[in-house]
Amino acid sequence: MCGRYAASRRPEDLAGLFEVEKWEPEETLEPDWNVAPTKEVYAILERPLKDASDRRPVRQLRALKWGLVPSWAKSPEGAARMINARAETLHEKPSFRKAFLARRCILPADGYYEWVTGSDERELEVAGKKKRPRKQPYFVTPADGSVMAMAGLYEFWRDRTLPDEHPLAWWVTCSVITTEAESGPLGVAPAEGPQSLSDIHPRMPLMLTPDRWDAWLDPSRTEENALRGLLEPPEGGLMRAYPVGTAVSNVRNNGPELLKELQGPEEATLF
DSSP: OOSOEEEOOOHHHHHHHTTOSEEOGGGOOOOEEEEOTTSEEEEEEEEOOTTOSOOSOEEEEEEEEESOOOTTOSOSTTGGGOSEEETTTGGGOTTTHHHHHHOEEEEEESEEEEEEEOHHHHHHHHTTSOSSOOEEEEEEEETTSOOEEEEEEEEEEEOTTSOTTSTTSEEEEEEEEEEEOOOSOOSBOOSSSOSSHHHHOSEEEOBOOGGGHHHHHOTTOOOHHHHHHTTSOOOSSOEEEEEOOGGGGSTTOOSGGGGOOOOSSTTGGGO
C-alpha cells in the first residue's frame, strides 16, 4: 500500500520535468517530508482549462486532496479510506472505474514510507505477549535519485450544501494506484534487513517510468484493455530501501531529517 510519502520537489522543477504548460502560483505547496492522507499533494494531469475557448487538453500541475471522493458520494467522509486503488481491480470498482478511463494523473514523490515488524517482535505478538509490536519504518525511493512518478486517479466532488461561487463547492481528490510488491532484489538494499520490496510489504505504489507518462496522462485514451496494459509494473531493481527513524510515524513530525538513513545496530535488531 501507500499510506505515507515524501514530496519535497519545487513546483517549478516538477513543471520542467513533466513539461507542464499551466500551474497556478497560489496552489504552491510547501515541501512535505511526511505526506499523510487528506493532505494536499501535487498532481500532474491533462484536461482543458476552465472557461477556455480552446478545449484541447493542457498538462497542468495541480494541488489535490489525497483521498478520493467519488462523484456520486453523499459526503466526503470516506476520503481517508480511499487513498489507494488496486491496479488489479480498479477497472471494475465503482469508485475508480470512471476515473481510470478518463481522469488519470501522476503523483510525484521523493519516495514512500513503509513499516516492518521485526521477527522477534512478531513472535511476541503471535504468542500474545505483546499487543503493539515495535515497527521499523523504511523509506523506499528510486535508486538513481530520480522523482518517483506514482500512477494516480483523480475525481471531482460537488458539495451541494454550498453555493456555486463558494471556493469549497468543488473538491478535487486523488488516489495512489498500488500493485503487488516486487519480490526480486532491490537495486540498493540495506546491509541487514529486507532485501526485496515484498519483504517490507506485499503492496507498493505503481511507479510509471518516463516512457509511459504521456500515454497515462492522455485523456483521449479511453479503451480499457489498452489502459490496463499501462498498469504493468516496470522492470525490477529500480528501487532502494533503507531504515529511517521512528519520528516519521508521528504525522506532526516533518522535515528532511525524516529521510536520514539509520546507521548502526538499531535496525539490525529487528530481523
